[in-house]
Amino acid sequence: MSTNLMTTSPDGQFLNLLLKLINAKNTMEIGVYTGYSLLSTALALPEDGKILALDINRENYEIGLPIIEKAVLLTRLTLEKIKTTILITTRGVIGYDNTLWNGSLVAPADAPLRKYVRYYRDFVLELNKALAADPRVEICQLPVGDGITLCRRIS
Incomplete structure (x- = not known):
């Protein structure tokens, strides 16, 4: 059996610093996949910061969730499957x-x-x-x- 996995590029430090520079408090992640950038975002936000994470693919949700759970950040993250307009x-x-x-x-x-x-x-x-x-x-x-x-x- 062959498995083909895509991975997120190692740009988490850049994302983390950028979010801190602009004093981001509320973010939206569209496309969770492995959860890598979601985790980088969560680590950059203040304690009262919030992330709305969306992914239309349930398998992507399943791939990323264990990573987030291990980081014990679920109290700061909301993983939902919804349609929305970005404002x-x-x-x-x-x-x-x-x-x-x-x-x-x-x-x-x-x-x-x-x-x-x-x-x-x-x-x-x-x-x-x-x-x-x-x-x-x-x-x-x-x-x-x-x-x-x-x-x-x-x-």
Whole structure:
């Protein structure tokens, strides 16, 4: 039996520091997967901080939950499966990860790519284009991990 697992890139220290720099108190994690960035977020927040964590895939929830349980942070975390609209205040920050998508966005069109990378490539490219064109946000894409795009709401 072969198991194929994706893992989160080691950018937790960056996320932790960023959250502390902006004095984040309430956060939302969309896509929990292994729980790595969720844990990094929880460790950066003050005692009264809150995280709303969402994942549409129950298997991802099952993968990440034991990690969070071992960290004894469940009293500070809410793991729920819900649909929501994200509201963010002016000067609020949203961070998107995987915005370089395994380097496929800068690879030649005929480059040999894994099937899932090629499949999602256009979706990530469309997200990047939409963020770049949105006059409500100021963005910065960083080559950390698989790419992180920070968006600061300006209006």
